[in-house]
Amino acid sequence: MNHASVLRPSRPAFGAVLFTIGVSCCFAIGAILAKLAYNAGSNPLTIVTVRTVAAFLWLVVLLSIARIPLRMPPPLRKRALLFGVLLVIQTLGLYIAVAEMAPPLALLTFCTNPMLIALVQAATGQEAMTWRKLTALLLAFGGLVLTLNTGSLQPTLTGVVAATIGSVAFTVMLVLTPRLFPQGDSRPRTAHMSGAASVVLIAACLLTGDVALPANTSGWIGFWGVCISFPLALTGLFMAIGKLGPSQASLLLNFEPVAVTLFSSVVLGQTLSGWQLLGGALVISAIVLIQWPQGRRARCADC
Numbered sequence: 001m002n003h004a005s006v007l008r009p010s011r012p013a014f015g016a017v018l019f020t021i022g023v024s025c026c027f028a029i030g031a032i033l034a035k036l037a038y039n040a041g042s043n044p045l046t047i048v049t050v051r052t053v054a055a056f057l058w059l060v061v062l063l064s065i066a067r068i069p070l071r072m073p074p075p076l077r078k079r080a081l082l083f084g085v086l087l088v089i090q091t092l093g094l095y096i097a098v099a100e101m102a103p104p105l106a107l108l109t110f111c112t113n114p115m116l117i118a119l120v121q122a123a124t125g126q127e128a129m130t131w132r133k134l135t136a137l138l139l140a141f142g143g144l145v146l147t148l149n150t151g152s153l154q155p156t157l158t159g160v161v162a163a164t165i166g167s168v169a170f171t172v173m174l175v176l177t178p179r180l181f182p183q184g185d186s187r188p189r190t191a192h193m194s195g196a197a198s199v200v201l202i203a204a205c206l207l208t209g210d211v212a213l214p215a216n217t218s219g220w221i222g223f224w225g226v227c228i229s230f231p232l233a234l235t236g237l238f239m240a241i242g243k244l245g246p247s248q249a250s251l252l253l254n255f256e257p258v259a260v261t262l263f264s265s266v267v268l269g270q271t272l273s274g275w276q277l278l279g280g281a282l283v284i285s286a287i288v289l290i291q292w293p294q295g296r297r298a299r300c301a302d303c
Contacts, residue, residue, distance in 0.1 A: 016243040020252040023236035028259035033225035040219020043212040044095040049201040056194035058231035084196025093166020100159030102270045104261040109163035116171040136290040143282025151273030254287045
């Protein structure tokens with residue numbers, strides 16, 4: 001007897017869900033720690049440089065322990081090194097935004113990249129612009145307008161532009177990665193990207209002399225905390241993808257703006273207004289809507 005059955009994505013294990021949300025919180029903590037360092041006199045170039053170098057060294061150690069070779073074929077290595085420049089732009093953009101305005105505003109502006117990806121895919125014919133995607137885009141736009149134009153935590157032009165540039169760079173990385181790199185373990189590629197980014201950032205520090213260290217204890221806690229939180233979050237990201245798959249993991253990682261808002265309120269005393277909270281909820285809802293895995297129909301040929 002022939003019949004059609006609806007197959008939906010399997011429900012992830014509760015422990016894996018909690019672990020992935022914990023990873024998003026770890027990324028969020030990094031933004032708050034960076035703000036502590038900024039408040040104590042440090043700057044984005046310094047923080048991003050030490051964070052990136054720490055991540056590179058951590059990946060090298062991790063790959064060595066796992067006995068995974070760091071080498072890559074020359075064409076792929078060149079692409080990964082070029083992606084390191086995009087990584088610099090993405091990271092600096094986000095951290096300049098965090099330095100210029102409240103972390104929740106910076107993260108909500110930066111996290112529009114899923115919408116940018118949908119627009120790029122629609123423009124290039126990779127995926128059609130469905131009503132679902134269009135609804136998500138309108139929700140995100142309306143939410144961002146509310147978030148950035150209401151409440152006592154006001155954005156700055158520099159912060160919004162920096163977060164947007166970072167989001168665009170991240171979008172380019174995500175769109176080009178499946179086209180330029182084969183599927184497989186992404187850690188060697190990430191190590192090459194982090195290494196290239198480290199070289200660029202260290203050179204920028206040496207050429208500009210724009211290295212600023214924190215001037216008090218809380219600043220140093222933020223400074224070294226970033227060096228610990230980001231490598232741990234990066235490692236957790238790989239584990240989360242292995243447990244849940246890229247789609248479900250990326251969906252749960254969108255908890256980061258929520259975590260940043262909560263941590264900003266507790267640690268920095270920065271609280272979004274009611275309208276800004278509504279705007280943030282709309283942005284996050286749009287991200288969830290555009291990334292939520294859809295069921296698919298599979299037909300049984302003979303039962």
